[in-house]
Amino acid sequence: MSEREAGLNAAPRTTTQEPAGTRNLLAGLGTPVERTPVPGLQAEAAAFELDDVGVQYGDVTALKGVNLTIPRNRITAFIGPSGCGKSTLLRSLNRMNDLVDSARLLGEIRLEGEDIYAPGVDVVELRRRVGMVFQKPNPFPKTVYENVAYGLRIQGVRRASVLDEAVERSLTQAALWDEVKDRLDKPAVELSGGQQQRLVIARAIAIEPEVILLDEPCSALDPLSTAKVESLMYELKADFTLVIVTHNMQQASRVSDYTAFLYLGELVEMGPTDQIFLKPGEQATEDYITGRFG
Amino acid sequence: MIHPHPPMGPKSPDSPRRAGDVQARFDPTSRLGRRRGPRSSSFRSRVGAWASGGGPLIWLTAGAVSVSLVMVLGLVAVIAVRGLGHFWPAAVVETVYHSQAEGEIRVLGAVRRSETVTPVVLREIGYEIPDEMADELFVRHLFQLGNRDLTGQDFRWFPGPPFTGEWSYPEDVLVLERTEWGNFFGYLRGLQENGHVVAEGEEAWPVLRDRVARARDLRRRIEQIERRGIGSVNIRMERLRLEERAMELQGDEDPQVLAELRARRAALAEEYSVLEAQRLELQQEIQRDAVVAETMDGRLVDIPLERVIRASGPNRMSVTEKGRHYVGKFWEFVSDYPREANTEGGILPAIFGTVIMVLLMSIFVTPVGILAAIYLREYAKQGRFVQFIRVCVNNLAGVPSIVFGVFGLGFFIYFVGGGIDRLFYPEALPAPTFGTPGLLWASLTLALLTLPVVIVATEEGLTRIPRSIREASYAVGSTKAETVWKIVVPMAAPAMMTGLILAVARAAGEVAPLMLVGVVKLAPNLPVDGIAPFLHLERKFMHLGFHIYDVGFQSPNVEAARPLVYATALTLVIIIIALNLTAIAIRQRLREKYRSESD
Ligand SMILES: Nc1ncnc2c1ncn2[C@@H]1O[C@H](COP(=O)(O)OP(=O)(O)OP(=O)(O)O)[C@@H](O)[C@H]1O
Ligand SMILES: [Mg+2]
Numbered sequence: 007m008s009e010r011e012a013g014l015n016a017a018p019r020t021t022t023q024e025p026a027g028t029r030n031l032l033a034g035l036g037t038p039v040e041r042t043p044v045p046g047l048q049a050e051a052a053a054f055e056l057d058d059v060g061v062q063y064g065d066v067t068a069l070k071g072v073n074l075t076i077p078r079n080r081i082t083a084f085i086g087p088s089g090c091g092k093s094t095l096l097r098s099l100n101r102m103n104d105l106v107d108s109a110r111l112l113g114e115i116r117l118e119g120e121d122i123y124a125p126g127v128d129v130v131e132l133r134r135r136v137g138m139v140f141q142k143p144n145p146f147p148k149t150v151y152e153n154v155a156y157g158l159r160i161q162g163v164r165r166a167s168v169l170d171e172a173v174e175r176s177l178t179q180a181a182l183w184d185e186v187k188d189r190l191d192k193p194a195v196e197l198s199g200g201q202q203q204r205l206v207i208a209r210a211i212a213i214e215p216e217v218i219l220l221d222e223p224c225s226a227l228d229p230l231s232t233a234k235v236e237s238l239m240y241e242l243k244a245d246f247t248l249v250i251v252t253h254n255m256q257q258a259s260r261v262s263d264y265t266a267f268l269y270l271g272e273l274v275e276m277g278p279t280d281q282i283f284l285k286p287g288e289q290a291t292e293d294y295i296t297g298r299f300g
Numbered sequence: 301m302i303h304p305h306p307p308m309g310p311k312s313p314d315s316p317r318r319a320g321d322v323q324a325r326f327d328p329t330s331r332l333g334r335r336r337g338p339r340s341s342s343f344r345s346r347v348g349a350w351a352s353g354g355g356p357l358i359w360l361t362a363g364a365v366s367v368s369l370v371m372v373l374g375l376v377a378v379i380a381v382r383g384l385g386h387f388w389p390a391a392v393v394e395t396v397y398h399s400q401a402e403g404e405i406r407v408l409g410a411v412r413r414s415e416t417v418t419p420v421v422l423r424e425i426g427y428e429i430p431d432e433m434a435d436e437l438f439v440r441h442l443f444q445l446g447n448r449d450l451t452g453q454d455f456r457w458f459p460g461p462p463f464t465g466e467w468s469y470p471e472d473v474l475v476l477e478r479t480e481w482g483n484f485f486g487y488l489r490g491l492q493e494n495g496h497v498v499a500e501g502e503e504a505w506p507v508l509r510d511r512v513a514r515a516r517d518l519r520r521r522i523e524q525i526e527r528r529g530i531g532s533v534n535i536r537m538e539r540l541r542l543e544e545r546a547m548e549l550q551g552d553e554d555p556q557v558l559a560e561l562r563a564r565r566a567a568l569a570e571e572y573s574v575l576e577a578q579r580l581e582l583q584q585e586i587q588r589d590a591v592v593a594e595t596m597d598g599r600l601v602d603i604p605l606e607r608v609i610r611a612s613g614p615n616r617m618s619v620t621e622k623g624r625h626y627v628g629k630f631w632e633f634v635s636d637y638p639r640e641a642n643t644e645g646g647i648l649p650a651i652f653g654t655v656i657m658v659l660l661m662s663i664f665v666t667p668v669g670i671l672a673a674i675y676l677r678e679y680a681k682q683g684r685f686v687q688f689i690r691v692c693v694n695n696l697a698g699v700p701s702i703v704f705g706v707f708g709l710g711f712f713i714y715f716v717g718g719g720i721d722r723l724f725y726p727e728a729l730p731a732p733t734f735g736t737p738g739l740l741w742a743s744l745t746l747a748l749l750t751l752p753v754v755i756v757a758t759e760e761g762l763t764r765i766p767r768s769i770r771e772a773s774y775a776v777g778s779t780k781a782e783t784v785w786k787i788v789v790p791m792a793a794p795a796m797m798t799g800l801i802l803a804v805a806r807a808a809g810e811v812a813p814l815m816l817v818g819v820v821k822l823a824p825n826l827p828v829d830g831i832a833p834f835l836h837l838e839r840k841f842m843h844l845g846f847h848i849y850d851v852g853f854q855s856p857n858v859e860a861a862r863p864l865v866y867a868t869a870l871t872l873v874i875i876i877i878a879l880n881l882t883a884i885a886i887r888q889r890l891r892e893k894y895r896s897e898s899d
Contacts, residue, residue, distance in 0.1 A: 102771060134777035144768040147791055147894040157776035160786070195895055206772065213776055 050077030053117065053217055053247040054099060060112035061094045061103060068094040072113070072273045074266055076217075081239060081248040083262035083279065085255070087294065091271045092251040096219050099249065100136035101129050117217070134161070137210035141222040143202035145194035145209075150186050153194045153205055157213035172212050180208035181238050200231025207238065217247040224257065236261050255295055259283045267291045376873060383870040386863030387629040389614040389622050392473040392485060393443070394596075396465040397458050400428055407458060408473065408485050408596035409443035410614070412859065414460075422459060442859070446475070446483035447595055454482050455859040469615045472502075474593055476603060477610040480640060482860060484603060486593035488613070492602065493589055504591075508611055511589045515605040518586040522579055529575040532831055537568050546727035633867060642822065642851050643861045647868055652826055653739075653819070653841035654808060654875060660743035660837075661750065661807045662800060668747070669754025669803075670796050676755070677762040678784050690759075697752035705813025708745030713737055713817060733838055739827045740837035742818035746810060750803035757802060761795020762788060791894045797887035801880055808876045811845035819843040821850050844872040 052075045060070035069091040076082050076099075084092040094103065101122065103109040115122050122132055134157075145153050154173045155163075163169060173190070177183040182204040186197065194205055203223055210218050220239070224232040239248055239261050252258050258265055259279055266276035267290070275288050286292045350356075390410035397407050416437050419429040439460040448454040458464055476484035490500040491507050499507040544561055547553055589605040612625060636646030680686045717735040725733040734740070765788050773783040811819075820840045827839045848868050855861035 138775035144772045160778045160782050
């Protein structure tokens with residue numbers, strides 16, 4: 007524990023090169039050589055620690071020099087304009103970018119202190135520990151039940167009682183049980199978009215991961231479903247570490263404990279959500295959240 | 301794009317005004333209203349509006365659909381009408397023909413076709429047309445006269461009036477379908493049993509019906525004995541011979557085994573003589589009756605019922621009787637073996653051969669094609685080499701089918717089949733077992749021919765599985781294998797069925813390569829029977845496509861064969877449609893099952 011906290015404090019690094027386009031915005035920042043430790047974050051236990059993380063797609067640098075800590079059992083939000091690398095950052099946390107042939111990761115990402123990109127790391131095992139929910143609900147073309155049970159089945163769980171119990175627990179936790187308990191054997195695609203999104207959340211939590219990554223989970227949902235998913239995230243915080251990407255400022259401010267603002271592939275700042283929204287440390291952050299540039 | 305939302309703005313991200321904007325922009329009625337302009341415009345501007353509203357394009361596309369539809373329906377209708385009409389018992393006409401050369405002859409036959417001709421045509425074929433009639437048009441009719449054994453000419457054109465007299469339809473006309481020489485047309489006069497008359501005139505009809513039924517029954521029993529009993533004995537005898545020969549080749553002739561073989565042969569010979577005796581007895585019985593009939597030229601002939609398959613009096617049949625006759629004929633057509641150089645009888649072996657070959661082809665091509673496509677799409681590193689393979693596969697689909705036939709003959713039959721013979725069937729040599737065209741090689745050749753179709757369709761299906769579904773699978777911790785086999789492949793199953801449907805359609809209609817690798821004009825045995833191993837992959841077989849070609853072009857009796865060509869073609873089309881519908885039904889069920897958001 008104390009070791010990890012020490013690691014957190016040692017996070018600040020130097021960002022060396024900046025693309026030409028970033029100059030303008032970052033001009034107000036001065037040169038961010040030493041970053042002050044994020045207030046309040048020292049007290050938290052870290053789930054993920056990122057050291058100088060960069061991602062390249064072929065020749066395109068999507069992300070660079072990102073240093074941050076994602077605290078355990080908290081909700082961390084990534085915000086930033088489109089194309090700034092939020093999804094890229096999120097997907098590098100469970101190595102989903104491995105599926106993209108051209109993607110390459112620089113720097114180091116540690117989950118509970120272990121480098122997840124070290125040779126010999128079992129990616130499948132990692133993804134079991136770090137679940138993911140995508141922007142568009144993507145249930146499998148199977149029944150509601152089988153969608154939730156899929157993760158357990160491939161882990162070799164065969165006992166019907168165990169599966170039944172896990173399905174009910176996950177669906178209950180995802181605030182979907184009451185709506186689907188009579189149609190567990192119906193195709194999942196027959197559910198509404200909001201229900202599908204909660205279903206894929208149930209699918210993610212069924213395998214009891216440590217972290218759940220959510221990439222714009224509410225962008226396709228109506229306000230009511232959004233509210234449901236948001237309160238769900240609040241509930242899940244007790245058992246899981248959540249990382250959410252969102253374009254919706256209110257959402258970020260409502261649900262998250264910590265917010266990180268990314269711009270043009272770089273982390274501009276990260277801090278407790280209240281502070282980022284009420285008293286951001288950087289001009290760029292303030293401009294973005296007040297909608298002053300675009 | 302930066303979203304300009306203030307941190308504590310209204311709850312909904314979309315303000316009502318923006319939503320309204322979007323609706324106005326995509327409202328189709330408002331757009332059309334603007335394009336069309338006022339109603340009172342001139343014809344020209346109305347045409348212009350029609351054109352700019354996409355009218356011509358709609359007509360063009362709808363026209364293309366109609367043309368295709370008309371062609372398909374027309375095709376099916378033509379072959380259906382021509383093919384199915386054949387089984388209806390045609391009325392038999394009696395008339396008198398005044399011929400300059402032959403004098404007056406009585407004509408008795410069924411009109412098969414009629415056409416209108418000019419006097420020039422008639423003059424060319426030897427009629428004297430007086431000049432005052434030179435401007436008239438004449439009708440001529442193709443009569444089926446039957447009695448090929450008596451006159452040598454069972455179809456003949458006769459001109460209509462004034463060259464022929466009144467047409468009448470005598471009640472006592474008898475039409476016999478015979479095992480050889482085609483149909484007999486004449487008048488029923490009586491019935492004989494062992495040379496003694498047992499019934500005459502009108503009384504003969506019911507007797508005739510009963511005795512024809514009896515003869516048919518006997519004939520069926522004889523056929524049973526020949527096909528099942530004697531055929532099986534022959535095959536087992538041949539196997540014995542091969543066993544003996546194999547021992548001879550190996551050089552270890554154990555006297556005990558030899559004695560055993562001899563005993564088995566004796567037992568078979570015993571079985572054979574019993575069957576043969578039974579057959580002779582039945583033969584004797586079937587020869588008992590004969591029908592006495594008068595031909596159109598007034599001769600009295602005896603026709604043994606042994607050779608009569610069906611007797612009918614078409615001019616005295618009611619519509620129900622004709623219907624029953626029709627059904628019987630149709631059933632015979634699809635359930636019986638061909639007779640008389642394929643121009644009579646049924647097409648059962650051809651139906652059977654076609655279906656079994658297509659099924660075998662599917663069994664061969666489906667796994668190979670699907671696995672190849674999965675490898676190409678899911679496992680192989682997408683690069684130049686894979687692209688090259690893909691191009692090759694696509695080109696394979698464009699190779700003329702006869703080339704596949706040549707390949708099948710050279711590679712499968714001579715190389716593989718010859719090798720199998722040398723290794724496993726040396727005792728039968730020089731007579732080849734697998735080194736000769738047969739069902740297995742035909743199926744394999746067609747599997748090769750249709751492989752590209754299955755590969756391309758499957759690959760297409762695999763690429764269409766959304767990335768998000770794959771990622772969802774990986775995100776819950778499945779391996780690549782689990783993702784591919786549990787998620788991607790089931791979802792691509794409908795596309796695989798599409799591939800199979802296309803393959804079946806192509807294979808069932810293919811004829812050219814089959815002539816090289818296994819199809820014959822007449823196969824003595826079906827490739828499936830009751831003798832182990834039940835499915836005889838080495839046998840030659842009949843095929844509907846080739847049957848059409850053979851009956852239509854190689855037949856000695858063109859007129860008799862013509863309706864059969866249509867009927868066979870209709871059967872082929874129906875079989876292909878049936879196979880396709882089955883596959884489509886399966887695909888529909890798979891689609892329902894693996895329906896995903898993206899469909
Ligand atoms: N598979 C890929 N191949 C190449 N470039 C990619 C790929 N995925 C993303 N990029 C690039 O990386 C950059 C960051 O993309 P990313 O998807 O992370 O943005 P984002 O912040 O999630 O944007 P949005 O809010 O629109 O989802 C973009 O410039 C994008 O073009
Ligand atoms: Mg994104």
